[in-house]
Amino acid sequence: MPASFRILDDIAIADVAFEATGNNLSELFVAAAQAVIDIVADPTTVAKAWHRTIEREDDQIAELLFDWLSEIVYLKDAEGIVFCEAMASVVHDSVHRCWRLHGELIGETIDPARHELRSDVKAVTKHLYEVWENGEHWKARVVLDI
């Protein structure tokens, strides 16, 4: 199964919830980021004119994913960016007993004339938030405050 996400219509009436899936943690991080990117603006209308590398670490994988997604929301407001692509590599550092993320976000400065803007995400929430391994896949359920 390729990395993917699906919107969960039944669990957040006023907001937007999604479930992301990946064959491994790196794919899960890409899928979840793509969900947030897609909810904010149609990525096919966004050019690759801006690039940011994100390095994070945490001893809990759920917290690392939460911070990664929160970074997208932060950059949307602080730097006025919409995104078209995300890349991620997640590895376990057994020496320091933590998870390490090397992520990359690609997009451009918001231009309402060219970008199909969708929802202004306020925050990634902990409401029903969960990251779990299901057989061969990693999954995450995320509710975004709109």
Place this chain on the structure above:
Amino acid sequence: MNVNTHMTVNRITDQIWEIPPSEKDGMRVPARIYATESILSDMDSGVFEQVTNVACLPGIRRYALCMPDGHWGYGFPIGGVAAFDPDEGIISPGGVGYDVNCGMRLIRTDLTLSDVRPRLDDLMTELFRKVPAGVGSKGSVRLNRRDFDDVMRKGAAWCVEQGYGWTEDLERIEERGCIGGADPSHVSDRAVERGHSQLGTLGAGNHYLEVQVVSNHRIFDLETAAAFGISGHDQIVVMVHCGSRGFGHQIASDYLKSFDKAMRRYGMTVKDPQLACAPFRSPEGQEYFSAMNCAANSAFANRQVITHRIREAFMAVFGSSAEALGMQVIYDVAHNIAKVERYAGGDLVVHRKGSTRAFGPGRLELPEAYRRTGQPVICGGSMETGSYLLVGTERAMHETFGSSMHGSGRTMSRGQAKKMVSGEQIRKQMEQRGIIVKAVSMSGLAEEAGLAYKNISDVVETVDLAGITKKVAELRPIGNIKG
């Protein structure tokens, strides 16, 4: 009666329903929901779970409450009200929400529908130009860090000092648009970076700016309406719904994270991670309270700058000064906030999340003009159905910690709404009904379709019958701006 919960729900009156503490382990007080039987049976299961989770929080007094526009939120339900003892109780970002001091402002005019109808398209175009909306919109007020610190401390008063509005506006804002104890040192750099360029912007989601009309036959209390500056005769008013933008969202996110650790330190547990809290008197509780007040003041400032831009737009279109057009602020109310308020038994930390302060007559916090009537309570409906102006009552002071409803409340998810109708369809349908819509995002417009909301008239009828606020006037939309 069918309700979406396995818990026992007892009828107290036709508009008040109570879940006793025996229904969930840890409940310290009963949970009370204000609703008609019909509204109660339509409420989602989350309301019952969340309002009873709130009833478990330390130091809660009397009841955990939910208003009739209640629906599933994070931590607290939307429509939630709870008051805590300041010495024994807590403060929780989950009881305030991400959009700190999201609220409503209503501005009156002396214009009538016949004055505005011929120029409505020009007016909406000018308002859309003057008040930035949508994802990533930036305001025209340029602020350095020191200026933004002043916004955090002074709120709407800073705007008036800078020429954005009139001194008399401040009288007509909850807390005069400036809550004390706001200390910018408790605010992260990330919050400032997210918010400093957004002053004077609407945002998106359910936020809007609406031009509305008040007809004679939709005024329910002539005397109170007159005291509020509402005369009817197809009078034009302007309603603004927005909050503290990315600045407040980041403060909420920052403190939810830090409270997670604080709870472990204080040995506290909650039923839901979004109810993360800290003792109100603890250093963490006081830091959040201070930072939240910074966000609350920035939201008052945001609506003040927007008011200034609205006046500019009306002046440009109608060629008269805002003073000559009678564009006074009727009132500005917060509906996502925690405040220390004095009641008969002493001070309480009152959390309102999707609920409006609804103080009755005589309260010294109210401007002199409203001390005899009670405060205006501004309730926004969906963009298709209209809104209401209500008045606070003495009964609210005794029953609901001076609180009432804030809007109509959603009944359908954003995704479902988009499946049922497109933004372009809604725009055309509303235009056929004489409502001009300017929207940045067509998908965002579809998400806010009237069919996704409860009927606001049913919700208003509930609080009116319950006596915790009384109807003053219905406000019908003729122009709407959305992000």
